[in-house]
Amino acid sequence: MGKKFIKKLFVIAFALIFTLGIILTGCGNKNNEQPSTPASQKEQTKKELAQGVTDTTVKVGTTLALTGPVAVIGTPMLHGMQAYFNYINDQGGVNGRKIELIYKDDQFNPAVTVQKTQELVEQDKVFALVGTLGTPGLLASMDYIVQKGIPDVYQGSGSSKFAIPFKKNYFPVQPNxxxxxxxxxxxxxxxxxxxxxxxxxxxxxxxxxxxxxxxxxxxxxxxxxxxxxxxxxxxxxxxxxxxxxxxxxxxxxxxxxxxxxxxxxxxxxxxxxxxxxxxxxxxxxxxxxxxxxxxxxxxxxxxxxxWAYPIYGKTENEPKVKLFLDTIKKYFPNETPSGYHVAGWIAAQTFVEGLKRAGDNLTWDGFIKAMETFKDWNDGLAYKLTYTETDHSPQRAxxxxxxxxxxxxxxxxxxxxxxxxxx
Amino acid sequence: MNAKKYISWIVLILIATLIPPILNLPGSLQYLLDLSLIYAIVAIGLNLLMGYAGQISLGHGAFLAVGAYTSAYLTLTLHVPFFIALILSGLITGIVGILLGLPALKLEGNYLAIATLGFGVAVTQIFAIWTSFTGGFSGIKPLKPELFGFKFNSYLSYYYIILILTIVLVILTWNIIRTKVGRSLMAMRDSEIAAKAMGINVSYYKTLAFGLSAFYTGIAGSLYAHLLGFMTPYDYAFSIGMSLNFLAMIVIGGIGTISGSIIGAIIMTWLPQITSNLPIKSLSQIITGAIIIAVVIFYPNGIAYAGARLKDKFEKLFAKHQEKIVVKIEK
Missing domain, CATH: 3.40.50.2300 (Response regulator)
Incomplete structure (x- = not known):
């Protein structure tokens, strides 16, 4: 009897998870679309906004490995981003908009990265991709991202292919x-x-x-x-x-x-x-x-x-380093700040700077134009970022x-x- | 095969054909559907080798790589049309399979598993160094297929190519296992000595099983390459991890069944992605693992048999009722 009961329980649990999962993946999509209809009417009366942007929020997405061997990089990188976004949101966001980060685990498997990227762009309808990680997956999803034209800020990869040949919507940060x-x-x-x-x-x-x-x-x-x-x-x-x-x-x-x-x-x-x-x-x-x-x-x-501004030794008390260390400590008190936290932090910082510069002109074009005004931008933990209309090369020094x-x-x-x- | 089974397969094919356009799946789910059918083809091939011929292989990820890179090379460098490249990658991978099948003549069980494991590792490393063929770590970009000017650009249109191939390969498998070849394979699986005594050329059928299995996987590799549109030698799908995944697919779905291969592939592809949308991190892995263990405990023959067992129980229950009724009437 006991075994039979367990079996029944298992079948029910199985069915439940499947339906729940399908609801979350499939129907979550429709739920997202409905509120966008009144918003699109508002858009015409006001300013035109890209997907994922409302008057009070900006939705961004990322894919990283959060399980498997590369999780040791993916997890701190995600926390670095979350820490900075939390810090910005606590101050009221950017131009009154709070940033909402949606992250997907791709297990460092390119076939999954491709799928998750589409999910972010088409179902979650994010405004931009920020701080994605893993060369093979990022290269596999590159054609799709270029074709969609969605802004992609910071790729956790040293491949030079994000900058060369030139791609209008890619903004690589870390040196290749x-x-x-x-x-x-x-x-x-x-x-x-x-x-x-x-x-x-x-x-x-x-x-x-x-x-x-x-x-x-x-x-x-x-x-x-x-x-x-x-x-x-x-x-x-x-x-x-x-x-x-x-x-x-x-x-x-x-x-x-x-x-x-x-x-x-x-x-x-x-x-x-x-x-x-x-x-x-x-x-x-x-x-x-x-x-x-x-x-x-x-x-x-x-x-x-x-390449990232050093967080060890003499620089520890400089304001921009102190902000980083304190913020990580505040939101992730059990973690030692590492280079991967810095990477995520820089990704978030670069995106937020672009958002600030774009103001209320939050279309993809508007954001890309704003990013292209970066000239030796040095306020964050990256060093002298410059993007122009024809060159999005990452940091060189x-x-x-x-x-x-x-x-x-x-x-x-x-x-x-x-x-x-x-x- | 009786009429009832025919009808149920036809209904299944109709569902598979009509559901995606009716539901108008978002790109990411359609992509997942494409991927799961490609893996189903691999699983059918692996099942032919393991379930029917009784030979183990932990190198199917490598066969997938051979198929994928052959197709990419043929279409990109030699400008062979996709559909010809597809068949050729199947055939070439089949030949590689036969070559790997030769040492299998001397090896059994665990030793064969290790040999195929070694093959799996070697292929990845060879492809990493052989840059003129594979493009090395810079990767290559197989193009979307084209037929008479129609470009299979969307995942939905590509889905139908995969679906048709899956159906063709399922029918092929059906015919293989119901003819002399299939019976010989099964005889060999159950007892090599008895098979030999019956006059079955064991060496021939072992190599053939490897060749056939690799052929299926090569076809799947070609489909994978053109679905993903970018690959490097260290792609997860070519790794040992994926080879073990293929093994899990047929164990969960049902060793020695065609439907089990498909069910297993679909579950193993969809389950982690579906559970990954649950709000708690790492829960996905735990649930996936738990379900796999549960399946193995409760349906040791695979999910394909779950339906049959359920039917059995119903019939038994019904039979009891009937008995009671009969007894009552007699009284």
């Missing part, structure tokens, strides 16, 4: 791997006086784009002969003896590391094990404190690129910081350069 490659090469030659450069790169989109850019810049500087070896590794690798030994054989004094935190930490640890001490120069992708937790003292002395590891509880990055722009 090409820009970064240029800065890394220049810094290695000009500041570190490298004799033998070795590049160890992750065999994926990030690594290969960065690699090509470094080669390009070395050629431009006439220093191609400094590059002694390029060594790839795979995202799934766990043993890094081969790349480290190859770098040592090539006598590399500056080893440029392009990849994600886990493998790069593995490389640093391996190098220390065999007593090889080159100057590591790493991508901004790992400019996060997690590196110290993974590599411990092997990371001491490594130089890492950064980057700075460098040095890893300082004292013991398990004391480690930090010390900023050692100003912002550097590639020549």
């Amino acid at each position: 791997y090409t820009t970064e490659g240029h800065v890394l090469a220049q810094y290695a030659v000009d500041n570190l006086n490298a004799k033998n450069i070795v590049i160890i790169y992750q065999n994926d989109e990030q690594g290969t784009e960065g690699l090509n850019a470094i080669k390009e810049q070395l050629e431009k500087l006439g220093k191609s002969d400094l590059l002694k070896a390029v060594v790839p590794f795979n995202t799934t690798d766990v043993d890094f003896s081969t790349p480290v030994l190859k770098a040592k054989e090539a006598n590399g004094d500056v080893v440029i590391l392009l990849g994600t935190a886990k493998p790069l930490a593995g490389i640093a640890v391996k190098a220390k094990e065999i007593g090889y001490k080159p100057q590591f120069l790493a991508s901004y992708v790992v400019s996060d404190l997690t590196m110290f937790k993974l590599a411990k003292d092997a990371w001491n002395g490594a130089i890492v690129a950064g 980057m700075y460098f910081m040095k890893a300082i590891y004292k013991n398990e509880n004391e480690y930090t990055y010390e900023i050692i350069t100003d912002y550097i722009e590639p020549k």
Whole structure:
């Protein structure tokens, strides 16, 4: 009897979830459409507004990985955005409009990203996409977003494809791997006086784009002969003896590391094990404190690129950094502010600045025009953003910081350069 | 197949044909419907291999990749029309399947599972490096199909291509399993030694099963490529995770049934997306997991058998009543 009862319960629960889900997905759509009819009449009498905008709200959407292995990036990034939007809403919003953020979990699966993006645009009818994450999914949904023309502010990806070729509705913010490659090469030659450069790169989109850019810049500087070896590794690798030994054989004094935190930490640890001490120069992708937790003292002395305004060390008490730290603490008291929080924060900040500049002219065109008035905009945690009518390139300047590891509880990055722009 | 079953299939096809335009589904749901039918084709192929031939495979994500990239290469670089590329990707993936089937002759059970797992990992890595064929990490953009000047631009129009192919492949499967080939496969599944004793060429049928299964998956891969319109070698659909998902589809739907493959694919594609709209984060995964466990506990043969079991119970109940009535009359 007990089993039968459970079975019945299960069947009912199953049916319930299905219907509930269908109601939420399917009919939620219709509910959204109904209030828009009187609004559209109002639009004609007043000013024309785009979808997702009313007199008191602006709806924006985002897709990120909130479950699965990439959730460690997606979750803090979402919280960074939520913190800033909450902060703005607490002050009464922008021009009387509060911002409502709708987020969808895409599990870092491009097939899902495509679906969720459409859901946001067509069913939730958001005004803009803000702070989306994950290169494969973002590239898969790009054609659709371009065709729709919906503003897309900040892509959590270093691919240069969002800016090149030019797309009117895309506003990338974080520097792409090409820009970064240029800065890394220049810094290695000009500041570190490298004799033998070795590049160890992750065999994926990030690594290969960065690699090509470094080669390009070395050629431009006439220093191609400094590059002694390029060594790839795979995202799934766990043993890094081969790349480290190859770098040592090539006598590399500056080893440029392009990849994600886990493998790069593995490389640093391996190098220390065999007593090889080159100057590591790493991508901004790992400019996060997690590196110290993974590599411990092997990371001491490594130089890492950064692009977002630093939140560690001397800058801690500057007003814009303090605002960030305090706001995160207020809304997410259990979380340590990280680079991913900063990324989300910048995404939200950039969008809100565009919204402020657009005023009541909240059509997609109006918003895009307002974004194109950005000139060396430097009020947020991004550095000197500029968008023009024909160029939406993201931030170009980057700075460098040095890893300082004292013991398990004391480690930090010390900023050692100003912002550097590639020549 | 009796007339009743015919009618129920025809009704099902009619529903599948008419429902989407009648409901006028929003783009995102129509897309999900397209995707679930594509996965259904993979599941039917996998079921042919696992359910009927008794061979395990954890490499179907890789077959999907082979089909997808073959189709993309044929249409983009060699300018082959979509429908020819579709068939060719099926055939080429089928050949790859036969090649993988060869080691399967020596391997069984867990060992075969590991071998196919290795294949799955290797293909992704090879495709990542083989940039002239796959475009590497920059990805490639397969175009939307075209036939006599009509462009299948919308998810709805594309849905009908997928639906027709699904129907054709279902009929094909039906015929395979009801002829000598199918019976030989099943005999092999139940006992290899007995099958051999009956004069069945086991090596031949094992390779054939792999080839056929890969053929289905190749067709699905081509459809996937042109539905998504962008892919990189590390696409989730080509990963081991997805291969396990395909396995889950047929286990949940029903091993050794065609309808089960379709049901399983639809549930495994829709359930996570439907539950993800519930307001609590991570609840989706928990519910999906719980439902899968529950299905396995209560319907160990798969949901396809749930209907039959229900009918059985009804009949039993009815029979009891009848008995009582008969007894009463006799009294």
